[in-house]
Amino acid sequence: MTSLILVAVIGVAGGTLAGLFGVGGGIVFVPTLTLVLGLTQLHAEASSLLAILPTAFVGTLRQRRYGNIDLRVAALVGVASIAGVQAGVVLAEALPEGVLQRLFGALLIVVAAQIAWRARRGSGTLQE
Amino acid sequence: MSRAAILKLLGIGVVAGFFGALFGVGGGIVIVPLLVLVCAFDQRRAAATSLAAILFSSIAASITYAFHGDVKPGAAAAVGIPAVFGVLAGTALQQRIPVQKLSYAFALLLAAVGVRLLV
Numbered sequence: 503m504t505s506l507i508l509v510a511v512i513g514v515a516g517g518t519l520a521g522l523f524g525v526g527g528g529i530v531f532v533p534t535l536t537l538v539l540g541l542t543q544l545h546a547e548a549s550s551l552l553a554i555l556p557t558a559f560v561g562t563l564r565q566r567r568y569g570n571i572d573l574r575v576a577a578l579v580g581v582a583s584i585a586g587v588q589a590g591v592v593l594a595e596a597l598p599e600g601v602l603q604r605l606f607g608a609l610l611i612v613v614a615a616q617i618a619w620r621a622r623r624g625s626g627t628l629q630e
Numbered sequence: 631m632s633r634a635a636i637l638k639l640l641g642i643g644v645v646a647g648f649f650g651a652l653f654g655v656g657g658g659i660v661i662v663p664l665l666v667l668v669c670a671f672d673q674r675r676a677a678a679t680s681l682a683a684i685l686f687s688s689i690a691a692s693i694t695y696a697f698h699g700d701v702k703p704g705a706a707a708a709v710g711i712p713a714v715f716g717v718l719a720g721t722a723l724q725q726r727i728p729v730q731k732l733s734y735a736f737a738l739l740l741a742a743v744g745v746r747l748l749v
Contacts, residue, residue: 509708517713521720522729523736526684528655531709533743539705547654548695549702551688553710554656557717558688561681570678575669578636579643579661579679580686586647587690594652595698607747609653614741616659620673621733 509538517557527557529613532606543603544594638668643683651691656684 516530528550535546565571594602642664650657658680665676695701 506708509705510712513709513712514716514719516709517716517718518720518723519716519736520713521717521722522724523720523733526656526658527710527713527717528650528653529659529740531713532654533747534709535702535705539708541702541705545700545702545705547652548692548698548700549706550654550709551651551656551695552692552701552703552706553713554684554688555692556710556714558656558681558685560714561717562678562685565678565681568678570675571682572671572675572679573682574631575639575665576679576682577686578639579646579683582640582643583647583650583657583683583687584690586644586649587651587687587694588647590648590651591691591694591698593648594654595700604748606653607744609655609659610740610744610747613659614737614744616663617733617737617740621730621737 505539509534512538520557523617526554528554529610533610536603543599543606547594547602547606635669642668643687646683647687647690650684650687651694654691656680657687658684 512534513531516534517527520527520530531550531553532543532546535541535549536543539546541549562571597605642661645664646657646660649655649660658677661680661683662673662676665671665679666673671679692701
């Protein structure tokens, strides 16, 4: 129970950071699920994808109201992504836990660089 | 839309889906920069369009992982539902406070967690 409350607090904090700095929730959810709830890297990644849906859905509705979404582009990219997803899941399932975790660590460093680069150019909008 | 433009978008989708599923993130990390660099989107439109696109990839990836028994719905709900309120607060705050210096602090934090996972 205590850890669930802690996770909920981190969820709010993670969401705030994501909204503030224009990164997706997933980048915060995955380490939260492994380091706080003790999930394996694979289970954390799989669960993160489900956890992303509420924020992505709310974000999409808001951006749609502002007229910022190109629906044709979103549909083309989105439908094509389903093919890539299958390959990504196969690879994640095949990789040893330690390798998957190190790859995710490397991804965090890339995202950190991306945030710093965008801060220098002075823009930051929500992306998942 | 020209055939070349459609092919580019399909390519972006496949790459984003692959990395999104591999890392358990939405894929915006791939979609946003590619829409900006390859399709000449501005940052705001790219980020908004990416959000809609990752609904497809995240639903597809959740279902695929669920077939492998890897999704923990309770854990997902515990972070995912509170996060909605956080994101709303964060995007509202973003309009009111200077985030540039904080961005460097957040980048450092992410890099530190990244290094911890790497070594």
